Structures are given as C-alpha cells and as structure tokens.
Amino acid sequence: MAQLIDGKAVSKQIKEETAKEVLALREQGIVPGLAVVLVGEDPASKVYVSNKQKACKACHIESFGYVLPEDTKEEELLQLVETLNRDDKVNGILVQLPLPKHIDENKIINAISPKKDVDAFHPVNVGKIMIGDYDFLPCTPAGCMALIDSTGVDISGKRCVVIGRSNIVGKPMAMLLLHRNGTVTICHSKTKNLPEICRQADILVAAVGREKFVTADMVKEGAVVIDVGINRMENGKLCGDVDFDAVKEKCAAITPVPGGVGPMTIAMLMKNTVTAAKIQNSMK
Numbered sequence: 001m002a003q004l005i006d007g008k009a010v011s012k013q014i015k016e017e018t019a020k021e022v023l024a025l026r027e028q029g030i031v032p033g034l035a036v037v038l039v040g041e042d043p044a045s046k047v048y049v050s051n052k053q054k055a056c057k058a059c060h061i062e063s064f065g066y067v068l069p070e071d072t073k074e075e076e077l078l079q080l081v082e083t084l085n086r087d088d089k090v091n092g093i094l095v096q097l098p099l100p101k102h103i104d105e106n107k108i109i110n111a112i113s114p115k116k117d118v119d120a121f122h123p124v125n126v127g128k129i130m131i132g133d134y135d136f137l138p139c140t141p142a143g144c145m146a147l148i149d150s151t152g153v154d155i156s157g158k159r160c161v162v163i164g165r166s167n168i169v170g171k172p173m174a175m176l177l178l179h180r181n182g183t184v185t186i187c188h189s190k191t192k193n194l195p196e197i198c199r200q201a202d203i204l205v206a207a208v209g210r211e212k213f214v215t216a217d218m219v220k221e222g223a224v225v226i227d228v229g230i231n232r233m234e235n236g237k238l239c240g241d242v243d244f245d246a247v248k249e250k251c252a253a254i255t256p257v258p259g260g261v262g263p264m265t266i267a268m269l270m271k272n273t274v275t276a277a278k279i280q281n282s283m284k
C-alpha cells in the first residue's frame with residue numbers, strides 16, 4: 001500500500017506559515033488583499049470562490065469579492081479589472097475561470113497587471129516561468145511540486161510524465177519539473193502508446209479531466225502519482241483521473257481526490273497574494 005500524500009495536512013502547514021507572515025506584514029502596516037471576481041452562476045466556480053475567501057480569512061488576508069451577473073459585458077469586466085489594477089488595497093486579482101462564452105478569457109487575463117496576477121496566467125508571468133526567473137508560480141502546479149517534495153523524492157534525473165498540456169496545469173507543471181532537472185514527457189490526446197510512456201514514469205502527473213483514466217497497468221511499480229483531476233461521478237461524488245484503489249497497491253506514493261491537489265491550489269494562492277503584497281511594497 002502506497003504512502004498517502006496528504007494535501008490537507010501540507011496545505012494546512014503552508015496556510016499557517018502564510019498567516020504568520022501576514023500578521024508580521026500587518027504589524028508593518030501592510031495588509032495583503034485579494035480580489036476574487038466571479039461572473040455567472042457556475043456551481044463549481046461558486047464553491048471554489050467561497051473556499052478561496054475562507055482561506056483568505058484563515059490567513060488574515062483581506063478579501064474583496066465581486067459577483068457579477070452571467071450577462072456581464074466583456075467591457076464591464078475589463079473596466080473592473082482596470083479599477084482593481086489601480087486599487088492599492090488590492091494586491092492580487094483572481095478572475096475565476098471559466099468565464100461565460102461571450103467573454104474572451106485571454107483578453108481578461110492579459111488585462112490583469114502582471115504584478116497582481118496571482119494565478120500566474122498572464123503572458124509576462126508565463127514567460128518568466130519558462131525562463132525560470134519568476135515571482136509567481138501557477139497555483140495548481142506549484143501545489144503539485146510541494147506535494148512531490150513532501151514525499152522526500154529527489155526529482156533530479158527522474159523520468160516524469162505529465163498527462164495534459166493545458167496552459168493552467170499541464171504545460172507549467174512540465175516546466176517546473178524540468179527546472180528541477182526531471183526528464184519530462186508531456187502526453188495529450190494525440191499521444192501514441194500513452195500507457196507505455198506512463199509506465200516509464202518515476203513521477204506521474206495526471207491532469208486530464210477523465211474519471212479513472214490512469215489504470216494500474218499504466219503505472220510503474222514504486223512511482224509517485226499526483227492526481228490533479230476533479231471529476232464528478234454519476235453518484236455525485238468526486239474522483240480523480242487515477243483509478244486510486246488499484247493504483248495505490250502499486251505505486252510508492254499517491255494523492256487522493258479529494259484531499260490531494262485541490263487544497264494545495266488554494267494554499268498556493270494565499271502564498272502568491274503575500275508575494276504580490278511584498279513586491280508592491282518593494283519588499284521583494
């Protein structure tokens with residue numbers, strides 16, 4: 001039976017450290033603030049936004065919530081982003097994705113000041129990550145890295161396979177593993193012989209969005225398996241991209257869903273907000 005990588009415990013520790021840092025900043029008159037913008041009624045997004053606001057409270061970060069109707073015009077959202085860019089109380093801006101279809105997500109991401117881009121989705125921050133000289137890391141991949149590190153495995157020289165190439169998870173994840181000297185392969189829907197490639201992985205990261213996509217025969221004995229997927233099963237329960245029950249018998253360490261990567265994403269958002277506050281107050 002594999003080591004269970006406890007995302008709740010690791011994220012709790014990160015949030016506690018962040019809370020201490022925020023209290024110290026507050027003593028110096030700096031109050032980190034995060035603006036969270038939700039457009040529309042997507043139920044999953046509502047839950048994410050509410051969890052992010054709760055985490056702000058726990059970390060003593062000021063949170064500013066903006067809930068806009070589904071039919072908000074792109075121009076109106078751009079104006080709000082511009083107002084938040086100029087607001088000194090707001091150090092980080094998070095626009096919850098996905099946005100309604102009539103709004104161009106890239107336009108909105110590009111409008112957020114790179115210094116307040118705590119999701120690290122702005123092209124400037126994406127470029128910095130590519131170069132390896134960054135202020136913010138995208139929250140989910142950064143959370144995955146912290147979970148891999150929590151197992152004590154040394155990434156350097158390891159075969160790493162990332163399934164998924166989204167801008168939010170797969171691509172930056174691969175880049176972070178590369179920065180740590182992993183030998184990285186990115187797989188996607190056009191990949192041939194995917195199970196064979198996955199079987200070579202010492203570290204396997206699944207970010208596909210398909211229930212139980214990674215089966216035990218795709219996993220090398222002793223691998224570290226990070227499951228980013230969040231899928232809702234027919235019975236209403238959440239499950240990851242990995243067939244957890246079968247894979248846990250084979251691998252060395254595995255993240256559960258829920259309780260793995262999910263809580264880490266929020267903890268990293270808190271960390272990024274503090275980093276943003278420090279940068280904007282010339283402390284970094």
Ligand code: NDP
Pocket residue numbers: 140163164165166167168169170187188189190191194207208209210228229230231261262263265
């Ligand atoms: P996307 O849908 O943007 O990307 C999915 C990727 O999986 C694509 O690159 C796609 O390939 C690839 N893929 C799809 N089907 C296959 C297949 N049959 N074989 C190989 N590759 C395949 O999703 P995201 O990256 O945004 O998210 C992935 C998962 O992670 C989702 O379940 C999402 O809910 C979850 N997630 C969880 C977070 C957390 O905090 N825990 C945060 C963000 C996401 P192609 O590019 O060729 O289409």
